[in-house]
Structures are given as C-alpha cells and as structure tokens.
Amino acid sequence: MRKSTGNFPRYMWLKVSLKILILSWGVLFACLPSKKVVLPPPPTPLKAPAPSREVKEEGQMVFQKARKAYEEGRVEEALLYYKSLEKDPGAKKEALSLIASLKVEELKKVSERFKGHPFGVYATLMLSKKLMAQQRWEEVKTLLKVVRAEAQKKGFDEVWESLWEEFLKESGRRLRVSLILPFSEKEIEKREAFLRGCFLGAGIFGPERASYRVTFLVGDKAAEYVIDPIACKRSLEQKQIKGLIETAIKEGIKEVGILYPSSSSGERDMVFLKKVLFESGLNVSFTRSYPPETADFSAVLREIKQFPQALWVMEGDKVCLIASHLAFLGKAGIRILAIEVDDPKGILSSCGRYLEGALLGCSFYKESSRQEVRAFREDYKKTYAQDPDLWAFLGYRNVYAILEDDEKLDSPFILKIQGGRLREIL
Numbered sequence: 001m002r003k004s005t006g007n008f009p010r011y012m013w014l015k016v017s018l019k020i021l022i023l024s025w026g027v028l029f030a031c032l033p034s035k036k037v038v039l040p041p042p043p044t045p046l047k048a049p050a051p052s053r054e055v056k057e058e059g060q061m062v063f064q065k066a067r068k069a070y071e072e073g074r075v076e077e078a079l080l081y082y083k084s085l086e087k088d089p090g091a092k093k094e095a096l097s098l099i100a101s102l103k104v105e106e107l108k109k110v111s112e113r114f115k116g117h118p119f120g121v122y123a124t125l126m127l128s129k130k131l132m133a134q135q136r137w138e139e140v141k142t143l144l145k146v147v148r149a150e151a152q153k154k155g156f157d158e159v160w161e162s163l164w165e166e167f168l169k170e171s172g173r174r175l176r177v178s179l180i181l182p183f184s185e186k187e188i189e190k191r192e193a194f195l196r197g198c199f200l201g202a203g204i205f206g207p208e209r210a211s212y213r214v215t216f217l218v219g220d221k222a223a224e225y226v227i228d229p230i231a232c233k234r235s236l237e238q239k240q241i242k243g244l245i246e247t248a249i250k251e252g253i254k255e256v257g258i259l260y261p262s263s264s265s266g267e268r269d270m271v272f273l274k275k276v277l278f279e280s281g282l283n284v285s286f287t288r289s290y291p292p293e294t295a296d297f298s299a300v301l302r303e304i305k306q307f308p309q310a311l312w313v314m315e316g317d318k319v320c321l322i323a324s325h326l327a328f329l330g331k332a333g334i335r336i337l338a339i340e341v342d343d344p345k346g347i348l349s350s351c352g353r354y355l356e357g358a359l360l361g362c363s364f365y366k367e368s369s370r371q372e373v374r375a376f377r378e379d380y381k382k383t384y385a386q387d388p389d390l391w392a393f394l395g396y397r398n399v400y401a402i403l404e405d406d407e408k409l410d411s412p413f414i415l416k417i418q419g420g421r422l423r424e425i426l
Helices: 010-031 053-071 075-084 089-100 104-113 118-133 137-153 157-170 185-202 229-250 264-279 298-302 316-328 344-354 371-384 390-404
Strands: 174-179 213-218 225-227 255-261 283-290 310-313 335-338 359-362 413-418 421-425
Touching: 053 075, 053 089, 075 089, 075 104, 075 118, 089 118, 104 118, 118 137, 118 157, 137 157, 174 185, 174 390, 185 213, 185 371, 185 390, 225 390, 229 264, 229 359, 229 390, 229 413, 255 264, 264 283, 298 316, 310 316, 316 335, 316 344, 316 359, 344 359, 344 413, 344 421, 371 390
Parallel strands: 174 213, 174 225, 255 283, 255 310, 310 335, 335 359
Antiparallel strands: 359 413, 413 421
16 A cells, blocks of 8 residues: 555545535625515505694584584574584584574575585475475475485485475375276387376486376276377367368468268268368368278369369378379369378478478477477487387377476477478467
C-alpha cells in the first residue's frame, strides 16, 4: 500500500470543485428577481365618521324647535324644521303623524305650501280623508284623482289605494252592470270586442276613468244597469236618421225617394222612415223595394220615371251598387243618403267618384276629429294594441255614459263626400 503524500488525490479535487460550482449556481439563481408579483394587502375600507356630539346635539335642538312650533300652533314653521331633517326616518315619521292630526283648513294650507313635496302630498291625502268623514264626495273624488300620480311617485301608493277603496265603499259608488251578450258562436270576435270596450270604459283595463267600482254580470236582472249592444245599435240608427235629415235640410234637399229591401223588417223600417221624413217637412216622392240579396239595381232604377233630388238607401252596404247603376243610367247627379255605413273609407275608395255630395251616417267613425272619440281610439289602441271597431265602441260608449253621466258619445256620425274626400259634419 502506498503512503499518503498529504495532498488530495486528483479525483478528490475534481469532486470538491464540482460541489463548489453547483453551490455557486444555486446562490446565483436565488439572487435573481422572481417573476411572481406580490400585491400589497387591500386597504382597510373607509367608514363614514359617526356624527359628532355637536351634530347630534344640533339635530336634537331642531327636533325641539319643531315640536315647540307645533305646540304653539305654528304648523308650517314646524314642518320646515322637520323638512331640514327629512333624511332622518324618525323626523319624517313624526312629521307625517303631525300632518295626520291637522284639521281641514290647516291641511289645505300645508297641501298648498308644500306642493310637490311628500309633506304636501300626504296633506292632500289626509285632507281627502277628513272630507270623506264629512261626506263631501265630489271634493274627495277630485282630490284623489289629482293626487294619484304624485302619491305613487312619493311612495304613498298604498295610502292612496286604501283611501280610494274607502271612498268607493262609503260613497256607495259600487255598481253592478248586467251585460246582454246576444252573440252566436260565429260572432265571438264581436263579443270580445264589446267586452274590451266595456272594460276600458270602466277603467278595469287602460287609464282610470271611472268614479265607480264596476262589477260586470251576465244576464243578472238585479243589477243597477243593463247594457244590450243590439238595442244600443238600434238607438244609434235612429239618431243617425235624425242627424241625416237635419243635414239634408241644411243642404237644401226637399224631396227624396226611398229604396228598401223587400222583407218584413225592411217594410217596417221604411214605414217608420217615411213618417219621420214627413214630420220633418221632407217630401217622399216614391218608395221602391228590391230583393234583399240582389246586386243588380238596373231594373228597379229604370222603373223610376222622375228622380227626386236624393235617394235614401236603407242598407248602407248597397250604396256602391246603387251609385254605379245611377252613373250607368246617366243619373250621377242624384245624391245618395244612407245610414249604417260600416266602412266609409272603403266606400270612398271603391266608388267615391260616383258619390259626390252623398251624405252617409254611421254608428262609429274611428277617424272622427272629435276629441272624445280620438281619446277613446288612442286609449283602446294603447291598451289592446289594435284599433277599435263598432262593437268595442258600443261597449265603451254605454259604460262611459253610465259612469260619467256624459252623453258626448251619443251624437251620430254624419259624413259628406265632397271633392273626393270624407268630411265629417260636426
């Protein structure tokens, strides 16, 4: 065995050098910056500072001033103090309690002084309650209708609803209206339109119009009112006859001939019309009947030896046929009078060139310029997303007349074809 020389063998030096190199690289990588970003801790959320002792004391002082002013009868001054503290729920509650305790005259002053403010709105509501106790129903109705929108905006909608229900109950303004629905299974659309008109008139759907709470019944004889759409339609026909005669007289027409369907109802209607025309001072030169289903009026018209100023056509849907035959016979100057024309615009577009000077009556003219008719059409379209028809108008008209005691919608619609256009006779 060889003796050691005191020095490391070469392979030992190599091993030590390798360890030193590895340690150096480890230290080097440890000193390099890390790619991981270390975020600072989130800041502590700021808290609103608690009101100082001075602020609390100042609020208490305002409360004391408000209470003292109220005790001394300076109501409006007291409410101004409360108004400065309106963000304090306790102050608002105390102010509303104060308002509720006021008398009628004081409530009127507060309602006017704080108009548009929650105090003023609440004062108006409490005023209606006080007047209700005095049975001053018309004043209550007016106040509640005026303040409704503001009450909803200011958060008093439940108070308003409660007072309105109480008003309807205490004033006896609850009505039962019986509806006669004489529509067959094939006339479902007419029935539905009629009901939609009734519901709109009562304020069940659409804008609040009624001053009563209405319950609709079907065929109940114990109801306060009964609405029969067929009877209503006949009533409107009679008003059309009267309106058409008055207009014809103003237009200088003195003599007419009558064309009517040869049926029992047609004969009856002709006799009635002839009597009304005679009583109105118009001369009836002749009456001629025609088969109800006919579309050829040439034979009937050829029988007339001498034409009067105007022909009264008993069926509105026959107007175009008769006018075109008159034009064919060279009698286009004869004026046409007709009631129950369901589609005046359609007649104008189909045969308006033959109908210059014609006077037409209809139960409902949706293009009417009357304010109440325009309002009805706009409300109906907004509520049901469709235009109203005659049956919808009949339902609305009758309910509106009952609840509002207003006959604005009872006037007939009389139209004149002039210059190729429809002109409403108002």
